[in-house]
Amino acid sequence: MGAIQSTVDARRQLASQLDLSRRSDLELLDRFHRWGDDLLTALSDVYNVSEVLPELLKIMVAQHNARSEDLLQRDRERILEPDWFQKPDTIGYVCYTDLFAKNLKGLNKRIGYLEGLGVSYLHLMPILKPRPGANDGGYAVADYRSLRSDLGSMAELRATADKLHDAGISLTLDLVLNHVALEHEWAAKARAGDPEYRDYFYVYDTREIPDQFEKTLPEVFPDFAPGNFTWNDELKAWVWTTFNAYQWDVNWSNPKVFCEYADIIANLANHGVDCLRLDAIAFIWKRLGTTCQNEAEVHAITQALRTFARILAPSLIFKAEAIVGPAQVGAYLGEGERAGKVSDLAYHNSLMVQIWAAIASRDANLLERSLSRFGALPTTTAWGVYLRCHDDIGWAIDDSDAASLGINGHDHRMFLADYFTGTFPGSDARGVDFQIDPVSGERRTSGSAASLTGIEVALASKNKAHLETAIARYLCAYSMVFGFGGIPLLYMGDEIGMVNDESFLADPAKAEDNRWIHRPAMAWDVATKATEKPAASAALPTQVAHRIRAGIQHLVTVRKTLPSLHAAVSTEVRAGRSRGVAIFDRKHPAGHLVQVYNLSDESRFVDSNELGGLYGDLHDHITGHTFNIGGGIPLAPYEVRWLTAGN
Numbered sequence: 001m002g003a004i005q006s007t008v009d010a011r012r013q014l015a016s017q018l019d020l021s022r023r024s025d026l027e028l029l030d031r032f033h034r035w036g037d038d039l040l041t042a043l044s045d046v047y048n049v050s051e052v053l054p055e056l057l058k059i060m061v062a063q064h065n066a067r068s069e070d071l072l073q074r075d076r077e078r079i080l081e082p083d084w085f086q087k088p089d090t091i092g093y094v095c096y097t098d099l100f101a102k103n104l105k106g107l108n109k110r111i112g113y114l115e116g117l118g119v120s121y122l123h124l125m126p127i128l129k130p131r132p133g134a135n136d137g138g139y140a141v142a143d144y145r146s147l148r149s150d151l152g153s154m155a156e157l158r159a160t161a162d163k164l165h166d167a168g169i170s171l172t173l174d175l176v177l178n179h180v181a182l183e184h185e186w187a188a189k190a191r192a193g194d195p196e197y198r199d200y201f202y203v204y205d206t207r208e209i210p211d212q213f214e215k216t217l218p219e220v221f222p223d224f225a226p227g228n229f230t231w232n233d234e235l236k237a238w239v240w241t242t243f244n245a246y247q248w249d250v251n252w253s254n255p256k257v258f259c260e261y262a263d264i265i266a267n268l269a270n271h272g273v274d275c276l277r278l279d280a281i282a283f284i285w286k287r288l289g290t291t292c293q294n295e296a297e298v299h300a301i302t303q304a305l306r307t308f309a310r311i312l313a314p315s316l317i318f319k320a321e322a323i324v325g326p327a328q329v330g331a332y333l334g335e336g337e338r339a340g341k342v343s344d345l346a347y348h349n350s351l352m353v354q355i356w357a358a359i360a361s362r363d364a365n366l367l368e369r370s371l372s373r374f375g376a377l378p379t380t381t382a383w384g385v386y387l388r389c390h391d392d393i394g395w396a397i398d399d400s401d402a403a404s405l406g407i408n409g410h411d412h413r414m415f416l417a418d419y420f421t422g423t424f425p426g427s428d429a430r431g432v433d434f435q436i437d438p439v440s441g442e443r444r445t446s447g448s449a450a451s452l453t454g455i456e457v458a459l460a461s462k463n464k465a466h467l468e469t470a471i472a473r474y475l476c477a478y479s480m481v482f483g484f485g486g487i488p489l490l491y492m493g494d495e496i497g498m499v500n501d502e503s504f505l506a507d508p509a510k511a512e513d514n515r516w517i518h519r520p521a522m523a524w525d526v527a528t529k530a531t532e533k534p535a536a537s538a539a540l541p542t543q544v545a546h547r548i549r550a551g552i553q554h555l556v557t558v559r560k561t562l563p564s565l566h567a568a569v570s571t572e573v574r575a576g577r578s579r580g581v582a583i584f585d586r587k588h589p590a591g592h593l594v595q596v597y598n599l600s601d602e603s604r605f606v607d608s609n610e611l612g613g614l615y616g617d618l619h620d621h622i623t624g625h626t627f628n629i630g631g632g633i634p635l636a637p638y639e640v641r642w643l644t645a646g647n
Helices: 003-016 023-044 049-066 069-080 097-101 104-109 111-117 154-166 185-191 208-214 255-269 296-312 326-332 349-361 365-371 399-404 409-420 455-461 464-483 502-506 514-518 524-530 540-559
Strands: 092-095 121-124 128-130 141-147 170-176 179-181 229-232 237-240 247-249 275-279 317-320 345-347 382-386 432-434 444-446 487-491 572-575 581-588 591-598 604-607 617-620 626-628 632-635 640-645
Touching: 003 023, 003 049, 023 049, 023 069, 023 296, 049 255, 049 296, 092 097, 097 104, 104 111, 104 154, 111 540, 121 275, 141 154, 141 255, 154 170, 170 255, 179 185, 208 229, 237 247, 255 296, 296 317, 296 326, 326 349, 349 365, 349 382, 349 409, 349 464, 365 399, 365 572, 399 409, 409 444, 432 514, 444 514, 455 464, 455 540, 464 487, 464 540, 464 581, 464 591, 464 640, 502 514, 524 540, 581 604, 591 632
Parallel strands: 092 121, 092 487, 121 170, 141 179, 170 275, 275 317, 317 345, 345 382, 382 487
Antiparallel strands: 128 141, 179 247, 229 237, 432 444, 572 581, 581 591, 591 640, 604 632, 617 626, 617 640
């Protein structure tokens, strides 16, 4: 039976379960008519459609009937504005609910703070119920249908979503797709001997097959979770555990698993969630002889889930947490026949890494080389761009990119790790090593953006000149995030320059994971004062927090005035002729925007011929000045210019 006929039959099956006298049911059927082919095509790439579709349609109808009228209206509005998340006025903020506001009730009281900052997209780090004790920062989920008890209830989540929507803020939550906690109901039933749920996981009676897989599998946490399989006494078998022994990888080749997650997605959408961050998405398909990452089935499954969500709840979008190289990341937004059909957003991890690498080396050539390897995105998608996040920084410098510039990739990664832990001579960064590879010596880095840019050291020394340089470096780096295109994601506390905090060491559940050094509780005493200009006698940290808050606020304000930052257009990245100068070129129908960044601690110069065709009178949106550039533009250390023609 052909694909079109199959879609027609599926539409008839769906129609038979709907009340076509209702507006919303007709709309659902229309959306299936629009996107049904995409759903069935993706499903057929992985599953026997006849096995999965009847259950999927049943879930779709039940969850559609449970969707509230206000969310149905939100769907209608978002269909008319499908690029809502691509617009320059979309400003992201990322936080842990408990560290930001204790719980959802406290968060509701802080919505005004987010509005004042200009935030329109809020990502709450894992809030679904995790396993007790060690839980990988909340990514070991024990129940997808309830929240951490200290944060609130699902009803409170829905109420919070409503309040955020009223304030013009969209809500993002994490959805862990690769694994569940060993305490999850599915795993508990598997351990109890239920064969149906045993098939929800990868379970092996002997080491024969696991040993074959291990030959090509990397280790995610070699220090505290070596290997990829764990023996379970109740199962009397080996179970696949990519991340930690208490996180069991689920078997996506089982169509029942697909339907389970479709229902979970629908339930979260019906609680007002606007975006789901697909955690560990790259790992969900296993194939012997590979790294079990980025397999073709991953993209087919994501397209099927995305299309299911688009039909059911079109106001919901997906964000892929795929921390992979330039050659792989495009597939998470869709390439070829999947273009624009997979996720709506993907993290631009390489941009973060290359910004930090350029700061350390005072050189933008590797940044240009690496970022030039990214193809144009589907015009309906966007990057999630960031300077720091909750995670460590893995120094993902491609060996071939480095070699093309005469650099040894391994040596450069070692240099970056040394520089950002402050062990390299002259470095004022204060990160800490994370997950040291015992063979290569390479390691990742934990630390807050303020500590990595030297603000922590400058505050300790009270050297004002040093502090001025560190703040300029910090705001220059964040300017690159706000100017790149896509959704800039401001990590909690970065708007006031919060530095590393070692208080996590007193918590046994966190002490072994030093990523908590850059996950401190929000300093509300500082944040509140930072919104107003402090007196000259104010403490130095208060003055610095105000300076940074004002700088970030200015970037938010300026960004919102520039239609050329719409994410449908990609950014061309160039290295200036002067060492350490980076140029972002955005050629948009609404106006040609050229951004210039001096990533060095010395003065630099940009020749007028480097500005992509801009000449004569240019307007700098950062300073608000219009001037004739003549032969070029002098740049102070860490100076930023966002330039358009005229005024």
